[in-house]
Amino acid sequence: MYEVEVKVAADLDAxxxxxxxxxxxxxxxxxxxxxxxxxxxxxxxxxxxxxRVRRETRDGETETRITYKGPLVERxxxxxxxxxxxxxxxxxxxxxxxxxxxxxxxxxxxxRRFYRYDGYTVTLDAVEDVGEFVEVETETNEGGVExxxxxxxxVLRELGxxxxxxTRTSYLGLLLDDAGE
Amino acid sequence: MYEVEVKVAADLDAxxxxxxxxxxxxxxxxxxxxxxxxxxxxxxxxxxxxxRVRRETRDGETETRITYKGPLVERxxxxxxxxxxxxxxxxxxxxxxxxxxxxxxxxxxxxRRFYRYDGYTVTLDAVEDVGEFVEVETETNEGGVExxxxxxxxVLRELGxxxxxxTRTSYLGLLLDDAGE
Numbered sequence: 023m024y025e026v027e028v029k030v031a032a033d034l035d036a037x038x039x040x041x042x043x044x045x046x047x048x049x050x051x052x053x054x055x056x057x058x059x060x061x062x063x064x065x066x067x068x069x070x071x072x073x074r075v076r077r078e079t080r081d082g083e084t085e086t087r088i089t090y091k092g093p094l095v096e097r098x099x100x101x102x103x104x105x106x107x108x109x110x111x112x113x114x115x116x117x118x119x120x121x122x123x124x125x126x127x128x129x130x131x132x133x134r135r136f137y138r139y140d141g142y143t144v145t146l147d148a149v150e151d152v153g154e155f156v157e158v159e160t161e162t163n164e165g166g167v168e169x170x171x172x173x174x175x176x177v178l179r180e181l182g183x184x185x186x187x188x189t190r191t192s193y194l195g196l197l198l199d200d201a202g203e
Numbered sequence: 204m205y206e207v208e209v210k211v212a213a214d215l216d217a218x219x220x221x222x223x224x225x226x227x228x229x230x231x232x233x234x235x236x237x238x239x240x241x242x243x244x245x246x247x248x249x250x251x252x253x254x255r256v257r258r259e260t261r262d263g264e265t266e267t268r269i270t271y272k273g274p275l276v277e278r279x280x281x282x283x284x285x286x287x288x289x290x291x292x293x294x295x296x297x298x299x300x301x302x303x304x305x306x307x308x309x310x311x312x313x314x315r316r317f318y319r320y321d322g323y324t325v326t327l328d329a330v331e332d333v334g335e336f337v338e339v340e341t342e343t344n345e346g347g348v349e350x351x352x353x354x355x356x357x358v359l360r361e362l363g364x365x366x367x368x369x370t371r372t373s374y375l376g377l378l379l380d381d382a383g384e
Contacts, residue, residue, distance in 0.1 A: 071302075090299040
């Protein structure tokens with residue numbers, strides 16, 4: 023399964039208004055705090071991988087998930103393979119990775135508003151120390167990547183946004199850029 | 204928190220009979236299938252660490268946990284630090300470690316019968332391709348290790364076993380020894 027995701031910087035209040043006009047379904051709100059780890063044996067910046075421990079708070083409940091992100095398989099839409107599982111104890115998951123020599127490298131904090139529109143998940147992200155962004159995403163198999171990407175561009179246009187403004191840099195990358203790295 | 208654990212080879216039927224005579228409480232049965240991983244950047248045999256993904260089946264329900272085991276801190280009783288958390292999806296946990304370059308090295312399969320006696324957990328283990336063993340264990344803080352170890356020896360003696368027969372080699376080590384490694 024591949025995640026196709028297109029992201030542009032946007033004014034969230036304007037986009038929220040447009041989603042309401044279009045009759046998009048608002049599906050939830052979460053707070054995410056993501057810790058990205060450096061590996062002891064690979065330079066993830068070089069291999070284009072990531073290891074993340076995410077704490078997600080929804081309706082006052084916090085869940086923790088660990089995620090491995092593989093290198094890009096399709097540059098245009100930032101498509102990459104992801105492997106993820108929930109863990110019962112986030113502190114222990116952190117401690118296991120740290121004992122194995124992985125080190126927390128950066129933390130991305132954001133508030134996300136989710137909508138469902140035309141088969142896509144549209145997410146309004148307010149990212150601390152980075153800015154406001156809209157993501158349009160869906161999942162597909164390898165053969166469906168191109169069509170899914172075109173559909174995501176169409177959704178962006180309906181929201182008054184320009185697919186040409188696409189940011190391919192991750193929030194982690196944008197955060198580190200801002201930090202002068 | 205430190206785990207103090209003493210293990211001896213034993214005839215399980217004889218020990219089970221003795222536990223019944225002593226009025227020990229039988230607290231459960233599990234089947235455990237443990238996959239041990241090799242690290243890409245450290246030789247765990249050299250550093251005396253372990254990374255394990257354990258599937259435990261109890262009353263037909265299977266749960267998966269990941270565990271990091273640190274080096275021995277107290278040789279006599281095999282005391283080491285452990286960090287463990289449950290995971291929602293064992294296959295995904297395996298896949299994350301494999302993507303990070305960890306490789307499954309060996310699998311230990313055993314049936315365990317648990318008893319509670321005199322503040323200790325007494326476990327009767329039938330380990331595939333290895334043999335039958337009794338473990339006596341408890342948890343303590345660093346200062347309590349010596350007293351906990353003496354108590355475990357006393358429990359062994361009450362079970363008709365000799366603490367001098369203690370095996371300090373893990374089931375993993377015993378399995379690999381049998382395999383001629």
